Amino acid sequence: MATEDTSTSTREIVELTKELIRFPSTRTRPEEIFNCARFIENWFNRHDIPCALIEHNGVPSVLALPQRERTPLLLMSHMDVVSASPELFEPVEKKGKLYGRGAIDDKYAAALSMVLLKNRIEKNRSLGIDDNQLALGALITGDEESSGYDGARHALGQIACDFCIALDGGCVETIVIKEKxxxxxxxxxxxxxxxxxxxxxxxxxxxxxxxxxxxxxxxxxxxxxxxxxxxxxxxxxxxxxxxxxxxxxxxxxxxxxxxxxxxxxxxxxxxxxxxxxxxxxxxxxxPLFISSGSPYLDRLLDLAPQTRTGIAHGASDARFLTQFDIPGIVWGADGNSSQHSKDEHVEIESIGRLYELLDRFVADLQESPIG
Structure with a gap:
């Protein structure tokens, strides 16, 4: 059963996802990808969270990292989406689901990363813990649907982290450790x-x-x-x-x-x-994505006993993790395989479950660092 904090955070994620969906951030409209990136940058700035808007070959990404030698955990998502008719860029919430282009692929994940990072920083500040002790960073890229070369591949080369979760696949009960x-x-x-x-x-x-x-x-x-x-x-x-x-x-x-x-x-x-x-x-x-063994994955599975590992037939930006020797996984909320379809949606209840597990994971890493 979701706690009051989780329910509040889930509602915040849903409302933020709706705002992100309204940006028709497709490959054919690069100006809208930039508009979405600037919205995310401004959102971080409003919440006093340091971030950087990175541009490479005309593709923007937003990176929010603590100032430390290595970040234990990086959440990676993307703001670009595949093309759709105009009505799909107006989000609709119905019967526990949020519909719209990017609802499951991948704007809910960008929103979740943003809200989780904000909430963890605010909690640390309330306890007098320096921002740079945070065990979490977020990377939101702008070209996953077209190539990922100027988004994830470029940005990951500038990041030192111990474990990355690509929030772009699987479901709450299945962590993807192999992609074709x-x-x-x-x-x-x-x-x-x-x-x-x-x-x-x-x-x-x-x-x-x-x-x-x-x-x-x-x-x-x-x-x-x-x-x-x-x-x-x-x-x-x-x-x-x-x-x-x-x-x-x-x-x-x-x-x-x-x-x-x-x-x-x-x-x-x-x-x-x-x-x-x-x-x-x-x-x-x-290339394929094949997750290497990691104590971070072991810790996550201990904290989420109902979750198992599995495989996926699609491809994601996780394939670049191997290139930079970053252990990682692909994980996400439940969307009933509706990516790129006319009824693309995300199960709102699953956002809450995913948020709660990730929040617990970040707190555990801060209290008991690995390595």
Whole structure:
């Protein structure tokens, strides 16, 4: 049962999330990502919390850290969202859920980080504890949905912390310790153009591409696992043809492939290229996220006995943690897998449970530091 403090904090998080949702902070509207970042910066300033707005290649991030050699715990979230119709940027609270673009991905998490940091600082100040003794910092980035390179990857290179929680997945009962890697392949088939009335004079690139797509699909058929922890492929984009009365001489397809630690990506791409008639190029390649063992995770699991570890099929900015040797996990509130959908929402009750566990974790780290 939630305490009065938790209920008050949950309501504050929900109201702050509503304000953040109203910013249409999509990749196509970079000025709104900046507006959202400045709102967050101003919110921290109003509560006398030191922070910095970092900009890299036109992408803003907001970083609030105690001034100490290393921060024990960093909460990482993001303010950018995928595109949506205008009505989704007007939050709606209904039957214990908060609806809107970014409700679960990932503006509730930004709001939770902000409120938790504020409340812990205020409690420390009431006890006469210096701000820089705080065991918590927050990083809120602006490009997770597009790449994460100029947000999380850039900012994490400037941060010294012992453990990071990416509040961007899982649910209160499941802490994610593995996420699949991402491989985007483009396949191009070349043909010979001719008039559509004399197709025998041409070579139809679409037909060649269709055959190659069937070959690529074969590299993913027959893979079975109860949790689908194997490589998967989604044929997501096809481009071909310029005129209905012309034999197309070029056709291309884009495949969204998710792979696991059991796949040799270079070997897989080589086998695909050898099997198809067209040309294969790698458009994007992102590593897996695999959480290393950490006493911080052990401590968290002790404090949250109803929570277990698990896996996820998506990718997040957590993949950059390994690059900087930062142990971490992916965790979050409950959103019923509604990310990017028209009914995107977050379960408000789960925000309260997550907040309470994180608050307990930060207090425990302050009272009994690890290491």
């Amino acid at each position: 890697g991402v491989l985007r392949l483009k396949l191009v088939a070349e043909g010979k153009t001719a008039h559509g009335a004399r197709p025998w004079l041409g070579i139809n690139a679409i037909e060649k591409l269709m055959e190659d797509c069937r070959i690529v699909k074969g590299f993913f058929d027959g893979l079975t696992d109860s949790e689908h922890w194997h490589r998967t492929m989604n044929l997501s984009i096809i481009r071909a043809g310029e005129s209905v009365n012309q034999v197309p001489d070029r056709a291309e397809a884009v495949f969204d492939i998710r792979y696991t630690e059991n796949d040799d990506v270079d070997e897989l791409v080589g086998r695909i290229q050898a099997a198809v008639g067209g040309t294969v190029t790698i458009q994007e390649r992102e």
